[in-house]
Amino acid sequence: MRRVAVIGVGVTKFGKHDRTSSELFAEAAADALADAEISASRVQALYYGNVVGSETEHQLHTGPQAASILGIPAIPTTRFETACASSHAAFRHAVMEVAAGVSDVVLVGGGERVLNVPTPESTEYFAYASDAVWEQTLGLTFPGVFALIARAHMQKYGTTEAQMAAVAVKNHKHGTLNPKAQFQKEITLEQVLKSAYVADPLKLFDCCPFTDGGAAVVLTSEEVARRSRRPVWVLASAAASDWMLLGDKRDLSRVPATERAAAAAYKQAGLTPTDVDVVELHDCFTIAEIVATEGLGLFEPGAGGLAAEKGMTSLGGAIPVNPSGGLKAKGHPIGATGAAQIAEIVTQLRGEAGPRQVDQARVGLTHTLGGNTATVLVSLFGRD
């Protein structure tokens, strides 16, 4: 297998846009190609993440649509859908294609638009990522899934609402350092704890927002990357799944797909959790960040809440998590999130993250979770 590098990244401003998801992706993709200093004529394939386009934009077939709007219609393109992990799943596919020698230059990205519909409607569409027969019929929501996980974690380990709130406070603080973030405003622990319950024990400020946005990265073979200015190497890209139904999951306080994908990624890269300097992980809810830090082996199971409260995951802490502001503050345009996380880690490893730069960042990790925890992608990155 050949070595694979990321040589260019692009991310739109996250928030509300009066533009289609494909337009948002195309802006990010053109930025990524400019960043890579490579012509669009060199791109041999596009793998694209988009989740609720058929619901919010009445648009299927978003792969070729995104390629057309970008202006490169003739290449092979496929839309990936693994709920919120879609563009990270697309990324893994592209890594394998370049590693296998099928293509030398591949574009990966995603776009999502949801703020054009009211919240009860987007809440319904996001719930489509849970089972239609067994779970949607109960009125289960996305926050509801993570509320069930939060309660199980609190019950088993004594994790507190204040520890979860500390994650929100930290990610909002990081978000103030990211001009692309949807929220660039600090919040207090008290504000989080006093916000209204959405799905007990999760409150409004425990939840990431609905977001429109696009993100893209340019992947190339080592040969092409050697001619670029600052390649970041893909050390591993791994995926895992788990039971679709919450009732089939043995222990709701853990996410086995995270543990499996992380184990596979560390093995591919020949690294351990202590080798990781910076992490962008899937904090769709504050509890999701706590459980992910445990599943990735950064902390023991049950220790993630206290670690967040002690500031171990803040910029300047033992292992900075979500310097971009995470899904919580940067925003979560679901089809684009995986690519946006990769863009942040590449920026960090290049040393170009400005005020949110993690010192001496040599190895970075991205973790993206799909929907009801049934899909997880983990990738590892390094610099020369």
Place this chain on the structure above:
Amino acid sequence: MTEPVITLQRFFARAREGRLTGVRCGKCGALAIPPKELCPACYERAWEPVPLAGEGTIASYTVIRVAPRAYTADVPYAVAVVKLKEGVSLLGRIVEIPLDKLAVGLPVRFRPLVKGDQTAVGFGPA
């Protein structure tokens, strides 16, 4: 082609009458609900339907206050993962239990949730 032991349609037809049905593997004895095509423990295809008592305890629960479109009139409502006494778990809507009485470990009993043609899993007081 092998005839499925229990289809989703048949499961919900029985559930509508108040009967909860699982499947037990004829090869390794594993119990599953909902029914699956292959046994996840031994990968064989030798299921037998088994009636379940419908009794269990709450493993985790949440009170949903921001609902999907079709359920906005129901808020606030609770859903819970219930561990059945046979050892398998199922997600259900909580009915006839005051929200402030909900607790992990609370005993509950299966109640079909019938709305027109649709049947879903509910749990009420034990």
